[in-house]
Amino acid sequence: MNKFPVLEIFGPTIQGEGMVVGRKTMFVRTAGCDYSCSWCDSAFTWDGSAKDEIQKLTAPEIINALDQRGGDYFDHVTISGGNPALLKNLNELIDSLHEKGCEVALETQGSKWQAWFLTIDDLTISPKPPSSKMSTNWDVLDRIIAKLEEAGRTTHTSLKVVIFNDEDLEYAKQVHKRYPNLAFYVQVGNEALDESDDQNLALHLLDQYEWLIDRVMHSSDLNHVRVLPQVHALLWGNRRGV
């Protein structure tokens, strides 16, 4: 049986972002990423700083940990990273969660295809804008999205772009134009990862959110979009595991 590198299992809490924002969910955070975004808010999953916390767990072990923490209080699990799309055999976990009656959400930047994408209930593909210092491989992304569309997964898939500045917003427009059939979300980035005062952070994020709303409202290229806050950071600041 395959083992997966797991950094955190927590919840129940709410999904703070994207297509099922507000949904009661448990989180499983996997270690490892093929990117190194300049503003990554979970750099501990790939920069070595938390490597002693990584547990190698099988699907039944992960489900056991979820049950211990979540009891009867969940029917939805979010797999995040890092980039969980690096894990070829993750279908073992996803299938087991489905068998147990759980819906499964997963977020990835869209740098790598996995056949099990077709089984995810809420798949968020989050290509990274210029401020991340990463560059998008459009061929790979085109192929991922074509496969999802061909398989009729459109309603189970969404695109999300995190926006820090005007250049990022231009990138978001490009993504939305390229894949007009997918639900499209934009979200303000949190560049205050060192802010330890939760109230200051919340007020700052609301200001940024208002800025982004204003920009989107004045763009006719971005009519069919949803603009969301980062709910977790608004509520719980820069803490982990909430």
Added chain:
Amino acid sequence: MNKFPVLEIFGPTIQGEGMVVGRKTMFVRTAGCDYSCSWCDSAFTWDGSAKDEIQKLTAPEIINALDQRGGDYFDHVTISGGNPALLKNLNELIDSLHEKGCEVALETQGSKWQAWFLTIDDLTISPKPPSSKMSTNWDVLDRIIAKLEEAGRTTHTSLKVVIFNDEDLEYAKQVHKRYPNLAFYVQVGNEALDESDDQNLALHLLDQYEWLIDRVMHSSDLNHVRVLPQVHALLWGNRRGV
């Protein structure tokens, strides 16, 4: 041609609540309500205080006002109130919006059926909990929801309950249990309608939101729900027209 009592037309802004939270939209607010909720945040639509601002407009006149304000910057319109379900001929507006390529969202408390419910893209039914001092007519609500389900409108419909206290939360559980097939949203109520300091209000609403999340997380009757903040009040306080 029928005329509709309109109190506000504004936008583009984002939808601040419910099933399409964050969606770029225009708002049309109609006057008149058959309820008088104790904490109504749009009491000016029915308490007479804004009666001089009510305009009687035909569907083309409303669309003209939307175009003047929103230009090319929208493809979604939210009709709110008051209770827009009091307006029997509102299909004239809804159909014209669809013809022009707009999606239409509408919110009502579920006290009255209209055949045009079946044409709304995002219909939010928001029955009012005990703290409102209103009482739900379950027969009427049962019939409304049965008709929507029979017509296959489940994915276009959601239920939303605003929660001020534990009694309201019990009511929410009852609603969710009675209509398990509909997407279910809970939202914290804003009882600080007199707060004029936007930052104080935002921090207070985040506290309340955290309280509600905590309650929902610890209830196995509320697993399949989404808990949302009141985005408009977080951003813009108690102001009208944003």
